[in-house]
Amino acid sequence: xxxxxxxxxxxxxxxxxxxxxxxxxxxxxxxxxxxxxxxxxxxxxxxxxxxxxxxxxxxxxxxxxxxxxxxxxxxxxxxxxxxxxxxxxxxxxxxxxxxxxxxxxxxxxxxxxxxxxxxxxxxxxxxxxxxxxxxxxxxxxxxxxxxxxxxxxxxxxxxxxxxxxxxxxxxxxxxxxxxxxxxxxxxxxxxxxxxxxxxxxxxxxxxxxxxxxxxxxxxxxxxxxxxxxxxxxxxxxxxxxxxxxxxxxxxxxxxxxxxxxxxxxxxxxxxxxxxxxxxxxxxxxxxxxxxxxxxxxxxxxxxxxxxxxxxxxxxxxxxxxxxxxxxxxxxxxxxxxxxxxxxxxxxxxxxxxxxxxxxxxxxxxxxxxxxxxxxxxxxxxxxxxxxxxxxxxxxxxxxxxxxxxxxxxxxxxxxxxxxxxxxxxxxxxxxxxxxxxxxxxxxxxxxxxxxxx
Amino acid sequence: xxxxxxxxxxxxxxxxxxxxxxxxxxxxxxxxxxxxxxxxxxxxxxxxxxxxxxxxxxxxxxxxxxxxxxxxxxxxxxxxxxxxxxxxxxxxxxxxxxxxxxxxxxxxxxxxxxxxxxxxxxxxxxxxxxxxxxxxxxxxxxxxxxxxxxxxxxxxxxxxxxxxxxxxxxxxxxxxxxxxxxxxxxxxxxxxxxxxxxxxxxxxxxxxxxxxxxxxxxxxxxxxxxxxxxxxxxxxxxxxxxxxxxxxxxxxxxxxxxxxxxxxxxxxxxxxxxxxxxxxxxxxxxxxxxxxxxxxxxxxxxxxxxxxxxxxxxxxxxxxxxxxxxxxxxxxxxxxxxxxxxxxxxxxxxxxxxxxxxxxxxxxxxxxxxxxxxxxxxxxxxxxxxxxxxxxxxxxxxxxxxxxxxxxxxxxxxxxxxxxxxxxxxxxxxxxxxxxxxxxxxxxxxxxxxxxx
Numbered sequence: 001x002x003x004x005x006x007x008x009x010x011x012x013x014x015x016x017x018x019x020x021x022x023x024x025x026x027x028x029x030x031x032x033x034x035x036x037x038x039x040x041x042x043x044x045x046x047x048x049x050x051x052x053x054x055x056x057x058x059x060x061x062x063x064x065x066x067x068x069x070x071x072x073x074x075x076x077x078x079x080x081x082x083x084x085x086x087x088x089x090x091x092x093x094x095x096x097x098x099x100x101x102x103x104x105x106x107x108x109x110x111x112x113x114x115x116x117x118x119x120x121x122x123x124x125x126x127x128x129x130x131x132x133x134x135x136x137x138x139x140x141x142x143x144x145x146x147x148x149x150x151x152x153x154x155x156x157x158x159x160x161x162x163x164x165x166x167x168x169x170x171x172x173x174x175x176x177x178x179x180x181x182x183x184x185x186x187x188x189x190x191x192x193x194x195x196x197x198x199x200x201x202x203x204x205x206x207x208x209x210x211x212x213x214x215x216x217x218x219x220x221x222x223x224x225x226x227x228x229x230x231x232x233x234x235x236x237x238x239x240x241x242x243x244x245x246x247x248x249x250x251x252x253x254x255x256x257x258x259x260x261x262x263x264x265x266x267x268x269x270x271x272x273x274x275x276x277x278x279x280x281x282x283x284x285x286x287x288x289x290x291x292x293x294x295x296x297x298x299x300x301x302x303x304x305x306x307x308x309x310x311x312x313x314x315x316x317x318x319x320x321x322x323x324x325x326x327x328x329x330x331x332x333x334x335x336x337x338x339x340x341x342x343x344x345x346x347x348x349x350x351x352x353x354x355x356x357x358x359x360x361x362x363x364x365x366x367x368x369x370x371x372x373x374x375x376x377x378x379x380x381x382x383x384x385x386x387x388x389x390x391x392x393x394x395x396x397x398x399x400x401x402x403x404x405x406x407x408x409x410x411x412x413x414x415x416x417x418x419x420x421x422x423x424x425x426x427x428x429x430x431x432x433x434x435x436x437x438x439x440x441x442x443x444x445x446x447x448x449x450x451x452x453x
Numbered sequence: 454x455x456x457x458x459x460x461x462x463x464x465x466x467x468x469x470x471x472x473x474x475x476x477x478x479x480x481x482x483x484x485x486x487x488x489x490x491x492x493x494x495x496x497x498x499x500x501x502x503x504x505x506x507x508x509x510x511x512x513x514x515x516x517x518x519x520x521x522x523x524x525x526x527x528x529x530x531x532x533x534x535x536x537x538x539x540x541x542x543x544x545x546x547x548x549x550x551x552x553x554x555x556x557x558x559x560x561x562x563x564x565x566x567x568x569x570x571x572x573x574x575x576x577x578x579x580x581x582x583x584x585x586x587x588x589x590x591x592x593x594x595x596x597x598x599x600x601x602x603x604x605x606x607x608x609x610x611x612x613x614x615x616x617x618x619x620x621x622x623x624x625x626x627x628x629x630x631x632x633x634x635x636x637x638x639x640x641x642x643x644x645x646x647x648x649x650x651x652x653x654x655x656x657x658x659x660x661x662x663x664x665x666x667x668x669x670x671x672x673x674x675x676x677x678x679x680x681x682x683x684x685x686x687x688x689x690x691x692x693x694x695x696x697x698x699x700x701x702x703x704x705x706x707x708x709x710x711x712x713x714x715x716x717x718x719x720x721x722x723x724x725x726x727x728x729x730x731x732x733x734x735x736x737x738x739x740x741x742x743x744x745x746x747x748x749x750x751x752x753x754x755x756x757x758x759x760x761x762x763x764x765x766x767x768x769x770x771x772x773x774x775x776x777x778x779x780x781x782x783x784x785x786x787x788x789x790x791x792x793x794x795x796x797x798x799x800x801x802x803x804x805x806x807x808x809x810x811x812x813x814x815x816x817x818x819x820x821x822x823x824x825x826x827x828x829x830x831x832x833x834x835x836x837x838x839x840x841x842x843x844x845x846x847x848x849x850x851x852x853x854x855x856x857x858x859x860x861x862x863x864x865x866x867x868x869x870x871x872x873x874x875x876x877x878x879x880x881x882x883x884x885x886x887x888x889x890x891x892x893x894x895x896x897x898x899x900x901x902x903x904x905x906x
Contacts, residue, residue, distance in 0.1 A: 195667060199765045208729035210880045214648060214850030217780050218750035219741045221734035224775075225688070225753050232685035235678070276661035281674035281805035288672040297671035300678050301768050302759035307776060309544060311483040311607055312652045312813040314778050314851075315754050315879060322677075323760060325767050327670050352734035360765040397667030426665070
């Protein structure tokens with residue numbers, strides 16, 4: 001540990017300069033105007049990898065944004081680690097809430113403040129520097145590959161196909177990803193589960209035009225009333241989802257594992273206070289952590305119809321819409337769930353309306369077994385740095401590409417995340433503590449020490 | 454009839470020019486930015502009345518939009534007719550569905566296409582022209598007063614107080630209103646009943662900010678899901694409203710009257726075809742005409758919350774909103790109903806969310822007895838023009854101010870409406886057939902012939 005500490009100390013300023021250069025490129029993938037920035041970012045990553053010690057690095061075009069790939073193969077017979085990260089970032093609106101400009105990183109209170117400081121420029125950068133340290137000090141004992149994509153924040157729309165095209169190039173024994181968080185700065189944790197996601201838009205049509213609610217009200221089905229009834233019926237009084245077959249593929253988590261998961265510290269009063277709610281609410285029979293960690297959901301993400309302007313307009317609208325998502329647990333197939341929803345929704349809709357269900361993107365859940373050798377190596381690496389065994393955590397979020405990796409490349413991922421909840425990823429004033437940045441570099445370099453394939 | 458026909462023929466172009474000038478003023482009362490247009494409209498009406506032959510015309514300020522008042526008193530001992538109309542119009546959204554700009558009236562297929570062409574610029578204008586005809590041809594045999602307000606579409610919020618302040622000025626024997634429709638172009642009808650209206654906005658708040666639906670979904674109440682459940686529970690499987698006490702003041706219409714009302718021609722297949730619906734839907738035990746004519750309703754006029762843009766955004770929103778209206782039958786008090794709703798909604802809301810109910814405007818229902826002398830005069834006027842006795846109809850719509858007139862001024866109203874269902878009032882592509890416009894002028898001028906007080 002002493003050697004890596006020294007290396008970080010003597011290269012600190014250069015590390016930050018390099019990271020700040022990366023952050024200054026406004027690589028917002030959801031906004032078309034930033035396409036040239038995606039290429040600048042891909043070039044920057046190529047140079048970072050070459051400078052860190054990669055044998056080669058290359059930019060691959062996709063139908064969308066580019067992917068930077070780099071590798072150092074020291075011996076094909078040794079284990080290979082594939083590092084996955086992303087160079088794109090979320091939009092910055094509402095811009096007026098930022099205390100310093102999002103693409104002009106600055107250090108205040110021991111933290112880097114900028115869009116991408118954590119997600120995922122800061123976290124992916126840690127891997128480049130841990131790799132550099134191992135190469136420059138002749139300690140690298142396995143092959144390393146890097147795949148840095150530019151579309152994670154828009155659903156990794158082209159990365160699945162990229163993986164299918166380059167299975168040989170991307171062949172590895174384990175995939176390392178730093179794009180998640182830990183429970184607290186002094187409570188290390190490793191995300192071992194991610195939920196999948198199914199997402200649909202529904203459109204309900206009543207009469208062929210907006211009607212006068214007096215002339216027609218009471219005699220013609222109102223599509224908003226009907227949509228409310230339909231979606232309200234999708235969960236029961238126990239917040240259990242009523243779509244037939246929805247839970248068929250859910251694997252009940254064992255009592256033992258639930259007990260282990262319950263050990264993660266959680267303060268319900270703090271949780272409610274932070275959200276300004278009087279009561280939590282969820283599926284009967286499960287704790288708050290279980291409701292987000294090991295159970296699927298049914299959430300209306302958006303809904304609209306009729307008159308939504310100022311004041312009162314008496315209208316019986318023609319249409320109503322909703323965007324609905326279900327977070328899924330591992331083993332639930334998002335395409336099957338979308339079909340179950342569609343079939344059920346269509347079957348219970350009254351004849352007085354027409355309904356249309358359009359599935360959007362989706363993704364599978366993911367589980368990392370805690371007896372995987374790479375997980376054990378990560379666990380030891382955290383112990384080396386934090387002096388504590390990391391807590392395995394089932395996250396409620398989804399990184400759909402992780403399950404794609406497993407499906408297409410046949411490789412498991414270990415999610416060595418170092419973000420904190422206070423990092424405000426996707427929000428104004430995103431930040432990343434320097435402590436977490438350097439601890440991440442330390443822990444990743446220790447992973448390579450412990451990992452034997 | 455020949456004389457009025459000639460008068461219309463020789464003044465047709467001028468009539469249309471004058472009406473188009475009125476329509477071109479975008480007097481949308483629900484949008485604050487249009488306040489100056491309300492004053493332009495009031496001035497326009499003042500000039501219309503003076504040009505038509507009023508002795509005087511004046512614009513009165515109210516705490517909201519102005520009222521134009523004009524009169525011609527030929528002999529205080531003769532009967533007095535008070536004409537009521539409104540100069541304001543509904544908003545025009547969704548603007549993209551209009552085939553021609555809403556405030557640039559044009560004639561196609563024998564109809565005027567524009568916002569307000571029927572409701573109520575076209576229909577109120579008929580009274581000015583019938584009055585002009587009677588004055589210019591020296592046939593006026595009673596006193597005439599005009600009261601044209603600017604807030605009908607937002608509930609006539611200040612007109613009640615205006616009436617209270619000016620009871621003497623507004624004194625009359627009968628109030629004439631053209632703001633309703635007839636069954637079909639060849640089936641004249643007179644509206645003898647109007648429904649009342651209660652209107653509320655509800656706001657549901659879950660967490661204090663939009664949340665990541667993965668991290669929090671399943672554990673925190675989603676305000677859209679909850680709002681759907683709450684409003685879905687407000688009607689049962691028979692489309693009966695479940696708010697406790699809601700029906701307490703409803704007077705059941707007698708079997709005899711229901712039989713009489715059932716005589717109005719109604720073609721269910723045509724009705725469904727015109728709306729492009731496979732089935733009608735409403736309260737069990739009542740016909741379509743009864744559902745709109747003699748029964749109250751619960752309609753969501755607008756609803757919104759969360760992400761409503763393009764594509765998919767996984768968010769657990771902080772807030773959800775709905776605008777809800779209930780059409781009421783005579784004897785239901787709108788303020789009582791608003792209180793019943795508010796109390797019930799608040800009582801069934803779970804503790805995981807906060808709810809706020811804001812009552813908007815409302816109004817009472819109204820019934821016009823068909824043995825009223827003014828009703829008889831109107832009946833004869835329709836016979837003169839259409840060659841048929843008009844059918845008395847209970848309308849589903851509301852003109853809350855009509856019951857206020859009765860209460861404050863002690864005067865009954867006769868609703869001589871000439872609109873058609875196809876006029877699409879409150880909707881895109883509002884229109885008014887020239888035939889109806891001119892038949893309206895004809896029939897109103899005949900009313901004055903038959904009305905003896």
